[in-house]
Amino acid sequence: MSGLKIIKSGLLSTIQDGGRLGYQQYGVPVSGVMDFYAYRLANYLVGNAEEDAVIEVTMMGFAAEFLQDTVIAVTGGDLTPTLNGRPIGMWETVFVVPGDKLAFQRVKTGCRCYVAIAGGIAVPKVMGSRSTYLRGGFGGHEGRALRNGDELKIGKRKNKIEMLRDRSLADQAMEYPSAIILRVVPGPQEEAFTNEGIRDFYSGVYKVTMDSDRMGFRLEGKKITHRNKSEIISDGVAMGAIQVPGQGQPILMMADTQTSGGYPKIGNVVTSDLPKLAQAKPGDTLRFQKITVEEAEEAFGRMEKKLNQMKKTLSNGKNMLNPMEEKPDWNGDVKEEKPVNHKKEPPKLKEDLSSREKPTPEKNKVPLKPGQRKFIVRINEKEYTVLLENREKE
Amino acid sequence: MVGKIDYKSAGDHALVAEFGNEISKAINDQVRGLSYLLENEPVKGIVETVPTYRSLMIHYNPLIIDQMSLIAELKKREEKLENLELPPPMVTEIPTLYGGEYGPDLEDVANHAGMTEGEVIKIHSSGEYLIYMLGFTPGFPYLGGMDSRIAAPRLKNPRRRIDKGSVGIADKQTGIYSLDSPGGWKLIGWTPVSLFEPGAEKPFLLKAGDYIKFRPINQDEYEKIRQAIEAGRNKWKTYPKKTEKGSM
Structure with a gap:
């Protein structure tokens, strides 16, 4: 047995990645994750490639059981994640073993969170992307939102599990004010x-x-x-x-x-x-x-620089428990x-x-x-x- | 003649190159021209372009090129648009079974036009329709050039579900549904040809700037085409458009 099984699909849970580029001229939306910042941090933490697929969980009700040993990270809105009923930290790696149950209790901040699993969710690419486009009925898992009982496969892990221990980007977490x-x-x-x-x-x-x-x-x-x-x-x-x-x-x-x-x-x-x-x-x-556009470009450049810095530090084997010199200044x-x-x-x-x-x-x-x-x-x-x-x- | 291009910001990762403010073939040709030019002489940092009626949306990566530099690069290419030799557009034939259960509103359209169903079919299938753009749903063509004699208002009560392949009329427009979806177009026929197959190597049958032509078929032919498509054999015809000279 490998992968994970969806126990409760929740309000809306879909598989998303960085988006489907190159087909907009044919009327195909980009789709992909709504919150690219949280998505990328989740993938960095579990040692995934930047564009690996994750589960986007909306607000509440989602629960899944892991069928194998792996490492996960939950980022984005705080939907109070728990493992086997006990609260787990967000924006950090969490080890899971077969039988562990991930669930979300209620919405604290934000609206959606990302569950990244080392190796990424393995669904076939449609037009270059694993993102679910619900209205078009393609991508992700069978072109639809996840349902109770769905089983998902996980891709090959890129790092030794030990490498991923104690990784945290909690000090880089974005604030989600209402x-x-x-x-x-x-x-x-x-x-x-x-x-x-x-x-x-x-x-x-x-x-x-x-x-x-x-x-x-x-x-x-x-x-x-x-x-x-x-x-x-x-x-x-x-x-x-x-x-x-x-x-x-x-x-x-x-x-x-x-x-x-x-x-x-x-x-x-x-x-x-x-x-x-x-x-x-x-x-x-x-x-x-x-x-102005120039100011927007500058702000995006700063964010991207920060993201790349995190990625580099993690891939150099540093666990990031020592906070970065600069704190994020999104506000x-x-x-x-x-x-x-x-x-x-x-x-x-x-x-x-x-x-x-x-x-x-x-x-x-x-x-x-x-x-x-x-x-x-x-x-x-x-x-x-x-x-x-x-x-x-x- | 290429008019002045207006460059309009659409945020920090998209730019609109606008050629005019009307729906016309001449303007759409210029959109197609710029799209073609950028395919052949790419600007580093452009992710993809989306041709629409009268403008080209350019999605780009602001980490590779900033908007001001992108506009400068595009302006450098403007001159080339004047004498651009475009390949002739392609015409794709759409075999269509008109009327009956496949086109439940054909009678209504005929009554509205004050002609017989046969005359509506003849008019609808005689022209070559320019694909101004694709959108609304993946693969859906916004077509131009329908004879206004067969124009008909939309349904008062839109249908909850229209099967993909349905050929319809809404006011002065005609179109083909590319996905099963709700809709208010009057349905006059149905084609077994699929405009969009997400899993296929070439998911899309049509491209903006090309043309389509409807060809009336009967039930027998319809069955044959349907079986051929199910067996994985393409049964539709595509040919270069004749009257076009190939330059703007």
Whole structure:
């Protein structure tokens, strides 16, 4: 016996990798992991190649049993992972033996986490990638989300198991606040919006609605007004694009975005903020801050440099338990915005209070308040009730 | 003539090269031209390009090339677009069984046009349709050039499931469903030819910038083609488009 067996598929669990490139001209979405930062750290930890396939677990309910000795790492949103009922650390390697059961209890931070296994999940590549594209019904495990009873094979491990002991990147873990500031490069159709519309977009607070999935997040907040028409001749769409249809509420296009679309795009969330955005869940609030392409490139370059540094240190046999000299400064990049002509107050949303402040790491370490939030999520036309720990100051 | 190209930022890893703001063959030819040029004279750092009606989206790796340098590289190539010799586009024949259970809305389209079903079929299968772009679902062609006499509004109640291979009309557009999906197009026929086979060596039948032509077939021929496809033999025809001179 080898590999692992899915005991409970949970809300939505799929196999993903770095994405399917080269087929967008034929209308095939890139897919792949939503949070590339957490994904890459997970693979680094277990000694995988950067593009090896992992399981993307959404919010809750997933459980699996290992059928062989191996090493795993769980990164991304904190969905309270346990092994045989006992909590395990995230962003570090965990040894498992046959019969060990990995499960997730509840959502603490973020929305999705990554389970990387040394050797990677072995499913056949479709058009160069192991990523599941749910709407197209291909890739991943039989082109669909994981189900109870599925058995997955694991690829050949690249390192001796001993090499992977005590590896930790916990000091590089990304914070996933529920009030998120996202940097945006304007265009390609910013001119389709009125000056007021653009101002409202950058000063408003937008709430992620239930109508959100791997394809895109529908937001709710201040209406963004179009200059004339609210439709364009369909053109290309990239991950992070912010489309605004006629009713004026933005849609953030995510990993499974269609390759083209007919709504004007006010801007694109910058690549280095996509991991944080990927972890947004219904009820979380977003604010947008305009930056230049050059600034976005610089931020991405810094993140990439950091990632490469981690990869190098780990592959040199260092276990990373000694923290790196520099701490990540994901929030440090974001300067607090000074709203211009910001006369009107943004609409009063429930999470408004906390979102008006810049999220800081300290703030996220405030002990959790008792009580949970309950809401319904729709995935593939099925409804699920999700209990969420309440992290907001009501 | 190649007009001015507008370069528009689509974030920090994609750029749009826009040739105009209308749906026209002349503009789409320029999109195809740039796409062809970049295939033959690649710019380091470009990951892939996506041709659409009137622009080319260029996905690139910002760690290899920054946006400003990418635009500079593209501008260097603009001049070459003027005298670019493009290979002739290909025409792919789509054998289509019109009407009956395969095209439940053919009668409706005919009534709307005030003509017989036969006349609708004749008009629909007479033209060569330009594939402006692929999208919506993998392999779905956005086609141009349908005769407006057979235009018909979308269904008031979209169907929950339309089988792949269904040929439909929506307003002045015609198209072929590449995946089973819900949809509101009026269905006039069905083709056994598959536009998209995810596991195949060549997963896609069509390419943006090429053409398709519908060829009416009867039930017998339909069965033969279907069996041939099931046995793994391609039964459709592809040929270079005749009237095109091959340059823009």
